[in-house]
Amino acid sequence: MSITTTIEALGHKGEGVAIIDGQRVFVPFTLPGEQVAITVDGNRGALTGVLSSAPSRIEPFCPHFGTCGGCQLQHMDAQAYxxxxxxxxxxxxxxxxxxxxxxxxxxxxxAGRRRATLHARKDSAGYMQLRSHDLLNLDACPILVPALKRAPDIARALGAAIGECDISFTATNAGLDVGIRKAAKGVKAEKLVPLGNALGLARLALGGEMVLLRQQPTVSMGRSEVDLPIGSFxxxxxxxxxxxxxxxxxxxxxxxxxxxxxxxxxxxxxxxxxxxxxxxxxxxxxxxxxxxxxxxxxxxxxxxxxxxxxxxxxxxxxxxxxxxxxxxxxxxxxxxxxxxxxxxxxxxxxxxxxxxxxxxxxxxxxxxxxxxxxxxxxxxxxxxxxxxxxxxxxxxx
Missing domain, CATH: 3.40.50.150 (Vaccinia Virus protein VP39)
Known part of the structure; x- marks a missing residue:
């Protein structure tokens, strides 16, 4: 059942706070002063409609905002943000x-984030949906650097080959550095070599161990060029x-x-x-x-x-x-x-x-x-x- 309420403040996770029957209820994608329609489950609210908008509300630039669990604040103007x-x-x-x-x-x-971690399954890859274990099958993520544009497709190809896993991407001077974690036991590293080659990866690692190195990933720091170790910050x-x-x-x-x-x-x-x-x-x-x-x-x-x-x-x-x-x-x-x-x-x-x-x-x-x-x-x-x-x-x- 949908109820109407007013958002009083923002919590530290960027969620609007409504007071319902004396209890704080946290509602994502809302702003202070807004009158909203929500459904409530315990202290969690889900937005079903904005009845009156805050002056600081803007249109999110990403079509996945509100479903994807990656970004929380695209609905805020620059000053409020x-x-x-x-x-x-x-x-x-x-x-x-x-x-x-x-x-x-x-x-x-x-130019965007040069690092990202996507979740992959046999038939999909992307970020987790908000407050969920459901996967958003991602076509593109506009907050990544252009060099990571292929990341969702690469993650899908790896997921199709080995099943559920997490895949980290880093854009480096040498190309894409890719690491697979949380894969099922028994995944054969050697079966990933031709795939890594076909995908044009600079390096591919499985569980922190190198599977394929076509070119050493490096990053520029000051006047130095640094070899990027697998898993380093x-x-x-x-x-x-x-x-x-x-x-x-x-x-x-x-x-x-x-x-x-x-x-x-x-x-x-x-x-x-x-x-x-x-x-x-x-x-x-x-x-x-x-x-x-x-x-x-x-x-x-x-x-x-x-x-x-x-x-x-x-x-x-x-x-x-x-x-x-x-x-x-x-x-x-x-x-x-x-x-x-x-x-x-x-x-x-x-x-x-x-x-x-x-x-x-x-x-x-x-x-x-x-x-x-x-x-x-x-x-x-x-x-x-x-x-x-x-x-x-x-x-x-």
């Missing part, structure tokens, strides 16, 4: 006891990597030594090494090896010491942190153990990149309690039309 994402950051900081405002909101969608858009790198380079000043922690394959380390010697650490051994190789093949860099180290279990201690500047770019879980050591060290200057406002706020509060001052907080929007936001901030004692 930026305000919502900015509020995600500032709310997390307030909840951690910090009063700080986002100084700049930077759109970094660039890469920023979702090339523009976001550039924006974040520009931020880091501007924020570090003129240090004589730099630590780049959670360095990955070196998007910051390779650029920082043009300025000062860098100690780079990350748990991704293959990523560290790729960074090391890139350093050896790039002229004009200062010394880069790259070390494989699990900074969650074995952070650099307060006694090891003898660097003018520390740069951190942890995964979604944040850098609690490492930040604890930084807080207890004599370090005076930290630049932190983060992809989760809540873990960032927790870590930032630890630094502020240790006498650091948070400044130049920026939000970088690379995950277009989703509720994810990247952020960067500078801390000085």
């Amino acid at each position: 930026a305000a919502f994402k900015t509020e995600l950051v500032e709310t997390a900081l307030r909840q951690a006891g910090l009063e700080a405002s986002v100084e700049r909101f930077i759109i970094a969608h660039g 890469l920023q979702a858009t090339a523009q976001a990597e550039q924006v974040l790198s520009d931020y880091v380079l501007a924020a570090i000043g003129k240090p004589k030594s730099i630590a780049d922690l959670f360095c990955g394959i070196g998007p910051f380390a390779l650029r920082l090494a043009e300025i000062a010697p860098v100690h780079a650490a990350d748990s991704d051994r293959a990523g560290i090896a790729a960074l090391d190789k890139a350093v050896r093949h790039t002229k004009g860099l200062k010394t880069v010491t790259a070390r494989a180290r699990d900074l969650f279990r074995d952070p650099l201690t307060r006694f090891e942190l003898n660097f003018d500047t520390i740069v951190l770019d942890p995964p979604r879980a944040g850098a609690q153990a490492q930040v604890k050591e930084i807080a207890a060290s004599k370090a005076r200057h930290v630049v932190m990149i983060a992809c989760d406002p809540k873990s960032f706020a927790r870590d930032a509060a630890m630094l502020v309690q240790a006498g650091f001052i948070l400044s130049d907080l920026v939000a970088v929007d690379q995950f277009a039309w989703s509720v994810h936001i990247e952020l960067a901030a500078t801390f000085r004692r």
